[in-house]
Amino acid sequence: MKPTDVSTPEYYHKVVDCQWACPAHTNVPEYIRLIAQGQYGDAYLLNRQSNVFPGILGRTCDRPCEPACRRTRVDGQPVAICRLKRVASDLREDISHGLPWPAKVKLGKRVACIGAGPASLTVANDLLPLGYDVTIFEKLPRPGGLMRTNIPAFRLPPKVLDEEIEMIVNLGAEMRYGSPVTSLAGLLKDGGFDAVFVGSGAPRGKELELPGRREGAANIHTGIDWLESVAFGHVTSIGERVLIIGVGNTAMDCCRTSRRLGGRDIKVMARKTRKYFKASEWELEDAEEEQVEIVVNHAPKSFVVENGRLRGMEFEKVEWKEDARGRLTSTTVGTVVLPCDDVILAIGQENAFPWIERELMAFDKWDMPVVDKVTFQCTHPGVFFGGDAAFGPLNIIWAVAHGHEAAISIHNHCQGIPVTERPAQGMKTVSQKMGIHQWSYSNDYNPSKRSKMTHVDLRERFKRLDIEVELGFTPEQFTREVERCLNCDVQTAFRDKLCIECDACVDICPLGCLTITPAEESEAALRERLTVPARNTSQALYVSEALPQTSRVMVKDEDLCVHCGLCAERCPTAAWEMEKFDLLLPYAGAVTGCQKP
């Protein structure tokens, strides 16, 4: 196995599991440390650099970082990364000095963004400070996209949403509310724009064509449209008995919203078992806490309509069998009619581009525009896609990540640089040594269990639609939670030339991550030869050059390293060193490092 190359950011970045998993590569450990130091504003700004909406995401993010968190593998529960982001947002002091400022000099280039959702807003956030004129077209009267229409106010208070959107609008974006784009060709021809960004989302809820659908239409709602109507106050009540079809996160928002609009007996109907649910585990738990019943193994068969009014829904009860290759087959074991007053369909959403003329660009067999995965440009030069509009429904953090990349492309496009010429990621490593046993990060392992979010009392929370359910962490909770972070960005950096092979690091490592062993050709063989065999192949092995005294190699299994720094503390020659790794992410027009603002 070849020696590991740590001269490019790739290897160390991968060690920081949360940052690697985050589509926007938020520097999680650094902002957690800033929270620990009481620098909430700095923690907020650091977040904002990469994910733009810390307050919104601190409440609503799908948190790909948490399942990736190393702490999960060490003690079973990830650090509550997402809710710590909310702490930074809630407790931030005045941060106006640290925000990007409106451009003093204009470039004379005009960019149109279609849809005022997270993707478009990110593009505007990146391009406005550079001097671009950005015009955002939005069909609704207010900005935010699905963050406003699909996420209920009891999860995301409108104040938080408004504040963070304002930070971008205040950079000088021209907002055109109530202005749906009806023809892309027209916009391209008459708009006078140098580039167009399509961030119009996946606005169409999937339909369930079953008998009775048309007859019962008055009480059968499409999830995302219904949520939007609730958000804008057009819908203020629902029947007592509600059936939600589907178990994604939209279904969770629908059932909990129903609960607040008069629903008493609410059932979420699932075709399969819990293992296959699309909703995040925590959203399921929150719904169940509100006494929503989740019914498994029921496949919708028809709507029961009597005298022009919806009376219930008929389901087939199914049983599932999984074969050796994990494929599911079902058998119907009976039917059942569940009475209800309203049905909400939350079985997914899809893209719809009736306003894009097909001759402008290539569309694939699913009628989706062909979009490049790196540049986000479609086959029409100067037209870019991002967010759900690009590759179908994802979530906010992906929209932000797309927005950053598209902004780089738009900048290149407007400056006459090929869009394929991407600025590279950079890195910076800084020693954390302060004294013989002192480090500039909290290296002591804290055995605390993950803090549990407290919720508003059940009797209180249903009084109004916009009572935020989650109370946020108390100071006691978050000061403990920040200490659970393992500081995975503080890397164990090894200098083979200094090693005297005394074994001190190997002996002290609490998790048996280190081994000095003869070099091995294959990685698989090497993994078996370590102090503790390294069977989690998703985690990298660090392999040094040949060591000076015996020509053996130092191997580190990154899997369970708790970054306690004891290897470096016990190293007599400083061959091991704890170095903080800063990933320098490129943004449009500048390489903005993830440094402390």
Add this chain to the structure above:
Amino acid sequence: MPSIKKPPVAHPSLQPNTLGLSLRDYEGAMSTLCAGCGHDSVTAALVRTFFELNVAPHMVAKLSGIGCSSKTPTYFLTGAHGFNSAHGRMPALASGAAAANRDLTIVGISGDGDSLSIGLGQLCHALRRNVRMLYLIENNGVYGLTKGQFSASSDVGSRSKKGEKNLQRPIDPVLLGLSLGASFIARGFSGDKQQLVALLKAALSHRGFALVDVLSPCVTFNDHEGSTKSYKHTRAHRLTVVETDFVPPAQEVTAQQEPGTTLSVTLHDGSTVRLSRVPEDYDPRDRSKVFSWLEAHQHRGEIPTGLLFLDEAHGDMHQMASTVERRLHDLPFEELCPGSAALEAFQKDYH
């Protein structure tokens, strides 16, 4: 300069031993020795040895004298008994502990200063008594605790950190043990844990005095160019005389044996020590052959390691003194202390 404690987490894939204890249960306090000290590696080897031998910590007595080496009992087996004696007096304590409770596993940890200078006489007599114990010398050829003076095991010509040459001849614990009739003699190196753990397991299974000399470099005062006890020098001149494999009692010796070069010795507890790659002119059971072989090789500057000499036939202290079978603390008071009448009767024999 406080250090953090070793985080109380263990690799989830590590299995407990037959007592249900984890490797971490055999550890002790955080070491306060210099970073990179060979002694810490010896400690780690002891932790692994006790874990793998499934030894109950409370059945172990850790004894030591004074010196860096003598601090090490603190760093393993927190659950064991321990006593830190006066300088060089550990062998007397060990003899007493072994006499009082014959079921205890006695571990004496000493250094070249503690054993070869102030405690030399103590060592010799514990060895003659053949006290059943592991007598481990962490040998670094320097007085580390007093900042780097030559010790009794410093080689002729070895240089101190300041550059002076040592001129006095060293006391070699292995040759000393051979000449005094020790029944188990091994030499290991802190930088080769695989060999050291096998040697320690064999030593703990030996019924009698097991002398294990471990070259354990002093990273602060004796790891420079010119030192003959540095990591680098030891690695360059180390010679593995015999490869040692320890096979526990219940396990079958399965490895193939090449005739002439492999030798199996069964210990009293039923375990087996398998010695392989034994040189043709070497026999670990022949004291005089071993003595001359080692002397010849050490004269050339080589450092022979391995299980160098083994004599399982020799009786230990309890056998030689015909002591009672039971542990002394299990004896009823009347037996242990039969009273003044019995004493008077006993003393009459001497009139």
